[in-house]
Amino acid sequence: MKKIKLAVMVSGRGSNLQAIIDYVERGDLPAEIALVVSNRANAQAVERARRHGITSIVFERSDYPSRLARDLAMTAAIEDHGVDLVVMAGYDQLVADELLVRFAGQIINIHPSLLPAFAGGLHAQADAWEYGVKLAGCTVHFVTPGPADGGQIILQKAIPVLEEDTAETLAQRILAEEHKLLPEGIRLFAEGRLELNGRRVRIKPVGSDNLYSARELLV
Numbered sequence: 001m002k003k004i005k006l007a008v009m010v011s012g013r014g015s016n017l018q019a020i021i022d023y024v025e026r027g028d029l030p031a032e033i034a035l036v037v038s039n040r041a042n043a044q045a046v047e048r049a050r051r052h053g054i055t056s057i058v059f060e061r062s063d064y065p066s067r068l069a070r071d072l073a074m075t076a077a078i079e080d081h082g083v084d085l086v087v088m089a090g091y092d093q094l095v096a097d098e099l100l101v102r103f104a105g106q107i108i109n110i111h112p113s114l115l116p117a118f119a120g121g122l123h124a125q126a127d128a129w130e131y132g133v134k135l136a137g138c139t140v141h142f143v144t145p146g147p148a149d150g151g152q153i154i155l156q157k158a159i160p161v162l163e164e165d166t167a168e169t170l171a172q173r174i175l176a177e178e179h180k181l182l183p184e185g186i187r188l189f190a191e192g193r194l195e196l197n198g199r200r201v202r203i204k205p206v207g208s209d210n211l212y213s214a215r216e217l218l219v
C-alpha cells in the first residue's frame with residue numbers, strides 16, 4: 001500500500017507524536033512523517049522529532065505580525081511538503097480557518113474526552129473527573145472551522161472512571177488509549193476507509209478503494 005505523508009502539529013510533551021513515530025518505525029502504519037510543526041520552540045515534541053531525524057519547523061507567534069500570518073506560513077510549509085494528512089497531536093491553540101479550509105477532510109485531532117462533552121479546553125480529563133462522570137475517554141475527529149473540537153467524530157474510546165482515580169490517574173489511563181486511537185485514525189484515513197456524510201463518518205470495510213475519500217466528498 002502507498003504510504004501517505006503526515007504533518008504532525010505539536011506544542012508540548014509529544015507523547016502522541018512518539019506513539020505515531022513508534023508505529024511508523026515498526027512498519028505498523030502505511031505512513032511517513034514528512035514534517036513536525038510546533039508553535040513552541042521548547043516543546044519536548046520538537047526534541048523527539050530531532051532524535052528520530054524528522055524535519056521540524058517552529059512557528060513562534062512572536063516571529064509574525066499576526067496569528068493569521070503565522071498560520072498562513074504554517075499552511076504553506078505543510079503544502080510544500082506534499083502532505084496528505086495533518087494530525088494535531090497536542091497542539092494547544094486554535095488554528096486559522098484558512099488552514100482548516102485548505103486541508104478540509106485532511107486534518108484530524110485527538111481530544112482527551114468523549115466529545116461533545118468537555119470540548120474546547122486544555123484540561124478535559126480533569127474537567128471530566130471533577131464533573132463526576134462515570135465514563136471518560138478520548139476522541140479522534142476531523143477539524144473544521146467553527147466551535148473548537150466540533151468536527152466530525154472518527155473514533156472514540158471510552159474507559160470507566162474508577163473509584164480510586166484522581167484527575168491525574170484518569171488522565172494517564174486516557175493517554176494510554178490516545179496512543180492507540182490516534183494511530184488507528186491515521187490508519188483508517190490511509191486506507192481510504194473514512195467516508196464523510198454530513199456529521200457522520202462511516203468507516204468502510206477493509207478492501208474498499210480510493211485514498212482520500214473524505215476530501216473527495218467535500219470538494
Ligand code: GAR
Binds near residue numbers: 089122123124175
Ligand atoms: C493529549 O492528552 C491530547 O489529547 C491533549 O493534549 C495532550 C498532549 O499530550 N490535547 C488537547 O487537550 C487538545 N484540546 P502529548 O503532547 O504528550 O501528546
